[in-house]
Amino acid sequence: MKKPRPLPLLTYSAQGGLRQDPGLAAESAAGPAPTRKTGARRGCVVDGNCGTEHGCRGGVAMTERYVWDLQEVDETQGAVVGGKAAHLGALTRIEGIRVPAGFCVTTDAFRRIMAEAPSIDDRLDELSRLNPGDREAVRTLSAEIRRSIEGIAIPGDLAAAITRALAQLGEQAAYAVRSSATAEDLPTASFAGQQDTYLNIVGPAAVLQHVSRCWASLFTERAVTYRQRNGIDHRTVHMAVVVQQMVLPDVAGILFTADPVTGNRKVATVDASFGLGEALVSGLVNPDVFKVRDGEIITRAIAAKQRAVQALPAGGTREVVVDPQRQEQPALTDTQVVRLVQLGRRIEAQFGRPQDIEWCLVDDDFQIVQSRPITTLFPIPAAHDRENHVYLSVGHQQMMTDAMKPLGLSVWQLTAMAPMQEAGGRLFVDSTRHVATPAGRAGFLELVGRSDPLTRDALEIVLDRDDFVPTLPDAGPSGPPVGGAPAPIETDPAIVTELIERSQASIAALRRDIRTKTGPALFDFLLEAFQEHKRVLADPLSMQAIMAGMEANWWLNDQLWEWLGEKNAADTLTLSAPGNITSEMGLALLDVADVIRPHPQVVAFLRGVEDDSFLDELPKLAGGTEARDAIEGYLDRYGMRCVGEIDITRPRWSERPTTLVPVILDNVRNFEAGAARRRFEQGQKKAQQKAQEVLVRLRALPDGERKADETERMIDRVRTFVGYREYPKYGIVSRYFVYKQALLAEAERLVQAGVLAAQEDAFYLTFQELHDVVRAKQADGELIRQRKEAFRSYQALTPPRVLTSDGEAITGAYRRDDVPTGALIGLPVSAGTVEGRARVILDMAQADLEPGDILVTAHTDPSWTPLFVAVAGLVTEVGGLMTHGAVIAREYGLPAVVSVVDATRLIPDGQRIRVHGSDGYVELLP
Secondary structure (H helix, E strand, O other), X not given: OOOOOOOOXXXXXXXXXXXXXXXXXXXXXXXXXXXXXXXXXXXXXXXXXXXXXXXXXXXXXXXXXXXXXXXXXXXXXXXXXXXXXXXXXXXXXXXXXOOOOEEEEOHHHHHHHHHOOOHHHHHHHHHXXXXXXXXXXXXXXXXXXXXXXXXXXXXXHHHHXXXXXXXHXXXXXXXXXXXXXXXXXXXXXXXXXXXXXXXXXXOHHHHHHHHHHHHHHHHOHHHXXXXXXXXXXXXXXXXXXXXXXOXXXXXXXXXXXXXXXXXXXXXXXXXXXEEOOHHHHOOOOOOEEEEEEOOEEEEEEOOOOOEXXXXXXXXXXXXXXXXXXXXXXXXXXXXXXXXXXXXXXXXXXXXXXXXXXXEEEEOOEEEEEEEEEOOOOOXXXXXXXXXXXXXXXXXXXXXXXXXXOHHHHHHHHHHOOOOOEEXXXXXXXXXHHHHOOHHHHHHHHHHHHHHOHHHHHHHHHHHOOOOOOOOOOOOOOOOOOOOOOOOOOOOOHHHHHHHHHHXXXXXXXXXXXXXXXXXXXXXXHHXXXXXXXXXXHOOHHHHHHHHHHHHHHHHHHHHHHHHHOOOOOHHHHOOOXXXXXXXXXXXXHHHHHHHHOOOHHXXXXXXXXXXXXXXHHHHHOOOHHHHHHHHHHHHHHHOOOOOOOOOOOOOOOOOOHHHHHHHHHHHHHHOOOOHXXXXXXXXHHHHHHXXXXXXXXXXXXXXXXXXXXHHHXXXXXXXXXXXXXXXXXXXXXXXXXXXXXXXXXXXXXXXXXXXXXXXXXHHHOOHHHXXXXXXXXXXXXXXXXXXXXXXXXXXXXXXXXXXXXXXXXXXXXXXXXXXXXXXXXXXXXXXXXXXXXXXXXXXXXXXXOOOOOEEEEOOOOXXXXXXXXXXXXXXXXXXXXXXXXXXXXXXXXXXXXXXXOOHHHHOOOOOEEEEEOOOOEEEEOO
């Protein structure tokens, strides 16, 4: 194992959280640290003799509990030395990587200090109960905890262990004292800058003081809030402290072994500036930025580095003006940049994932002072070859871009019609073969573009790089173009009736047959049920009916625009189309409100509901029995739905009926009796009037009778089939609820048998893994814990529309210049213009709507439909022309713009906005 030579003075940036103590003196002329004596056992940093006078037993130093040399630490010891020290120790084992000498004060020392103040336990209990949003309370309590820790005297034997380690390195050398928490530099959470680092610390007394400060920094306001938001229990995190010698760098900076902006794993980014890295991370200077791919610099941006930060001989730092002749010179030569990236690739290989690396350059020698995982990169689907792949997000098509739990992912994969791959808790479809041939590419881009222009643009960005997806020759004559002529079926409502009856019969058989299945037999039955599930979805007649409605819609919009200049005419022509199960669901909740409205006791009771058992309490109130029956009747038909319903693990309305209560109360307040019937009839009337108007205008054109006849047939066709577009999803979700109830019953049996700790633990296993647990009557608790931790980290990631096998996440852009300055561009999916108050709602259970409000949210699946009846318009961040939110918006006549990037961030709640549903943009009004 390679041993780095001790370094005389180390100064560097601790990216984020960097602190300086200018009042402490430092001796810049400190000589090299003394060489450690040979023969020292692991953990002994005293003198190598391991005699009893050092507290050693059996040749092993008792100081092992408290102080370990960094060279004796590796990645497996994070619980003892924390994330930062574990990584530093691993770095010392990589050939060619130089790490400043130092040692670690272990978490055993931290636990001993915490035990000295029992009152801290009570404060931690109080801290765990605080709302992360209550910043004042978090600030006050965390400050109390820090003061308590800093006030604890370090026990003599612990202080002696630290000072002996300092003596080995040189007591009067300058040191960095750095936090190394057990929840730090993790693959799923970096905690960058959450705890403290202190630089230029000199002398044993000062080092001991700053070790205490590092312990206390575990409870800075920012660290406490970070843990709360990441679901990490304060009691499970412990603090070790790294003490390292310092060097004076000529240049310092950061190396990302993957592009932190695009996510491309093959492109490394180097940021560099003169002097200490503090100037870079504090924003004092713009660094030089180099991008390197395959050993070559592909881009460079040399900044005017007018200022730098230097260490003072007596301690502290100062800003200095860089010599004007040097300001625009590169901080690194090209050769140095490439060499640094090569070192970074070695480090990346050691840790098995892209790294964020802090480095210093001294006399043309790179020193590595920190390496942590880049936690913001979206993971890449696993591929079993070295070929290039282009993946499309399934969530953007299904209107559910949230992370899914493993059971949800695996059940969707087992019941989907196309192979799907998982990454970051989301599903993706490999589209590489669809775009490899000219004919396939054209048709696929046309289909994707009709649904979501941003996805098409992102795909075209990749395809414009000729070397990424090689073009293959067409295999033979291509079929009809995507989006071409309507499917060859008659415009017959009986087709829809037959398809619905088939689906209902299949689901009824599923409910009947699954009742007696338990244990391994249940899973065997479900695998067969999944095949029936896919058979129903793949019914050729069902696919023809769906495409008939979609193609008729496209035909009407295209032809009426060409012939009459009518934009999105089908939006009005499809109002109140028959047989739309999702739009009926929204109107049905208005009928529930009609039952509740006459009973003031029930309304008052519902305003205070918090428990999902409220339905049992309703019959005690005047009118409560009628209210309960109305709600339960609604749940019997629609209770299998919920937000994010493609994830089988999400709580359904039947399981959590309180979700519907705010929507019911909004309907009681905002509508009068009979609103559902009137709304449907008004939509029918508008559609009929629009059809008559269009046909009259067409007949006045040259060849008008033919155009009118074709249009009339298409209007009949779209109204016959467009409502059925929503039914297959209703069938899927109905089946999912049956599957879920059976799997939960099995999970409960595992809980009763002591195999699982909780019923919901089953959600963190794949379908096959759960099957194995049921057979073996044994579960891997550590695997479940790791899955929970991974899921929490995935929740913080935003999935891209398009992801390449290089890791590049591509969002796409609208190529438009026909919108007002400052407007937010999106996809027009439901015609009309409306002004109103924006209500930014991310959880429908928190809805509080007034007439005229415009719903602004991330994405809407069918479960959001009950809110649509109460709003005047819709804006979403995700969506397409034929996705559920768009279909229902047209059904209800709501102007809607979808795929508005960052809408929930850029539109403040309560802001007055104007939605241009025909032209696809949103204006923020004064």
